[in-house]
Structure formats: C-alpha cells, structure tokens
Amino acid sequence: MTKLPGQSIRSSTTGRPIMVLLDALGKRWTLRVIWELNRNGSSSFRELQTQCEDVSPTSLNQRLKDLRELGLVELGAHGYMLTDQGRSLSKLLLPLDKWATNWASSFSDDDQRR
Amino acid sequence: MTKLPGQSIRSSTTGRPIMVLLDALGKRWTLRVIWELNRNGSSSFRELQTQCEDVSPTSLNQRLKDLRELGLVELGAHGYMLTDQGRSLSKLLLPLDKWATNWASSFSDDDQRR
DNA sequence: CTTGACGCTACTAAAAATGTAGCGCATGTT
DNA sequence: AACATGCGCTACATTTTTAGTAGCGTCAAG
Numbered sequence: 001m002t003k004l005p006g007q008s009i010r011s012s013t014t015g016r017p018i019m020v021l022l023d024a025l026g027k028r029w030t031l032r033v034i035w036e037l038n039r040n041g042s043s044s045f046r047e048l049q050t051q052c053e054d055v056s057p058t059s060l061n062q063r064l065k066d067l068r069e070l071g072l073v074e075l076g077a078h079g080y081m082l083t084d085q086g087r088s089l090s091k092l093l094l095p096l097d098k099w100a101t102n103w104a105s106s107f108s109d110d111d112q113r114r
Numbered sequence: 115m116t117k118l119p120g121q122s123i124r125s126s127t128t129g130r131p132i133m134v135l136l137d138a139l140g141k142r143w144t145l146r147v148i149w150e151l152n153r154n155g156s157s158s159f160r161e162l163q164t165q166c167e168d169v170s171p172t173s174l175n176q177r178l179k180d181l182r183e184l185g186l187v188e189l190g191a192h193g194y195m196l197t198d199q200g201r202s203l204s205k206l207l208l209p210l211d212k213w214a215t216n217w218a219s220s221f222s223d224d225d226q227r228r
Numbered sequence: 229c230t231t232g233a234c235g236c237t238a239c240t241a242a243a244a245a246t247g248t249a250g251c252g253c254a255t256g257t258t
Numbered sequence: 259a260a261c262a263t264g265c266g267c268t269a270c271a272t273t274t275t276t277a278g279t280a281g282c283g284t285c286a287a288g
Contacts, residue, residue, distance in 0.1 A: 005218030017214035022145040024130030028244095031136040056277045061236060071220065075272070085217055092213055095206050100131035101244050103199055104186065113258085121259060142245070157268050170246045189266085226263095231275085244275065244280075251268075258261080 002069065024070055029055055029063045031093070034082070037073065038090035042081035118184065138184055143177045143220055145207070148196070152204035153186065156195035 001082055005017040025031055029052060039045060043051060064080065067073035072086035082090060086099040119131040139145055141165060150165040151157060157161035157165060163174055178194060181187035196204060 004221050005214065006221060012218065017218035018211045019148075019216040020237065021148075021210060021217070022149060023142075026140060026142045026145050028140045031140050032133075035132075035136060044233085046233080056279085058238095058278080059276055061275085071217075079234095088218075089213060092209050094205075096135060097132045099203060099206055100119065100135040102130035103135070103185075103203075106199065107118050107120060158264085160264080170248090172247085172269090173245055173268065175247085193265095232285105233284080235283095238280090240259105240278085241276070241277085242275105244273105246273070247271090249269085252266095254263100254265075256263080258259100 014059065024066065027066065028061065029059060030067065033060075033063055033067065034072065034086065035091050037080060037082045038087070038093075042076065042078045044079040048080060122123040138180065139217075141177065141180070143173060144181065147177055147181065148186065148200060148204050148207065151194060151196045152201070152207075156190065156192045162194060 006015045006019070010023060031047065032052050036048060040047075040051065045057075045060070045064075046061050046091045048064075049055055049057065052060065062073075064073060067086070071083055072089060073080055078107070117136045120129045121134075124137060130202075146166050147162065150162060154161075154165065159171075159174070159178075162178075163169055163171065166174065178187060178189075181200070182189070185193055185197055186203060188197050
C-alpha cells in the first residue's frame, strides 16, 4: 500500500507530510506523470504511456495507483486527470521548467568554452 | 554515468532539460538530499546519512555522484553543500513544505468526518 | 460476431537500492 | 611509535523496484 501523510513510509518514520511527499515524488515516473497530466489535461492510460516514453504498463499502473491513493490523480470519464490537489501541486512545479532551461545553458556554455 | 541536460537519459531520448531534471529528481533520495543540504547548509557524508534516515552509504554515494555531475552539489572543506544552482533549485522546492502540510490536513479531515 | 480501444494483470528478466563490513587516509592523543 | 577517531567511500551479497512482453476481460461500434 502506498503511504499517506501521517504514516510511516520507506524513507521516513516520522510521517511528516513533506517527507511523505518527497518520498512519493522520488519514485520513478511520479513527477513525469503529474507533469504530463498537467500539460494535457487528461489522458487515457495508453495515452499516458506514450507521453511517458512508453513506460511499461506495470510501472505506470503502479504509479497511478500511488497517485490516486495520495489524492493527486483520479480516473474520470475522460481518462486520468489531476485532482484539485494535484493541480495545486503541479502549479508549484511549473517554475522547474524555466529553471531547467537556464540550468542546461550552463552546461552548453561550458562546452563552448572548451 | 549520470546524464546531463542535452543528453539522452533513461526516461527521455529528447534531452529536454525539464525531462532530465524530472528524471533526476525521480530517483530515490535525490530530493531529500537537496532538502537536507538546504536546511543544514553543509553536512559531512555521515551527517547526511543520519539526516536521511540512515540511507545506505552505497545509495547516498551514488546520489551524491549524480548530484555533483549535475552541478547541484559540491564537496567543499566543510562537507557537502549545494552549489549556486543547487541553492536556486531548492528555493523552488521550498513551497512544497507548506503545500504538503495543507495536503496532509485533507487526510486527517477525512478521518475526523468518519 | 468481429474489431478496436479501454484499463489493467501475469510472469519473467533486468536494474536499482539496501545492509553490513570494512578499507585507506588524515588528524589528533598518549 | 602506537592507537584511536572521524572522514569519504567501496565490496559484495541480498532484497526491492522497475521494466518488457504477452494477453485477458469488458464494452461499444460496425
């Protein structure tokens, strides 16, 4: 079972919400699924699969289970989508895009200097 | 070798910076290490270990290698610490703490209603 | 009554993370 | 000189997680 805030998880016995969150986001595909659902509004299972570099159905299903238990994702009539909570979280993640672009430029700068 | 922006990584053949980032953050302990280094300024290897729920040295070392290659962490005279880039990234992560607290309350609210 | 798309599972193989012990090095103490 | 202490880190065997491939059960349309 996926662990909820207040409960002990693999990486934290305290159950502190931020630790639960960091642990959940630290599983492969979690961030990516949130990212794609935020970008695309809602996606079917198989659409999500292709959006996520053809992640295996096993892994995708596991992550979706996790995310549903965490109250971040739900399965509606039009496929999978973020819940209100999921959407509010993904808003916090948006700045990462711009940050990453700038971050990447520091590597290509290095390359050019050599 | 850990993949840098612009290169193909396990979860993305495009090398788009945001994908590289999401992939890196999606490895266990990555977010936690950044979080702890931001909280504590700098830590020795073994201090980090205890801060991170006694993560195994194997795993911690692997993550630290990754983070150094990504230019987010460096090993200085006073132990491990965030680089400028690492610090700017961790600033973006700070709001997650408050978010997680609010998020957790939605679970305990549910519990109380039952 | 077949076809196609849906969510998803079974099963095996590969990769990642863990646990435990301890190395090699520097610095400090007796 | 001898010993202890703390450092970053490695070796290696085990466990857990993730991946890959095939395909099931359901449902709606043609």
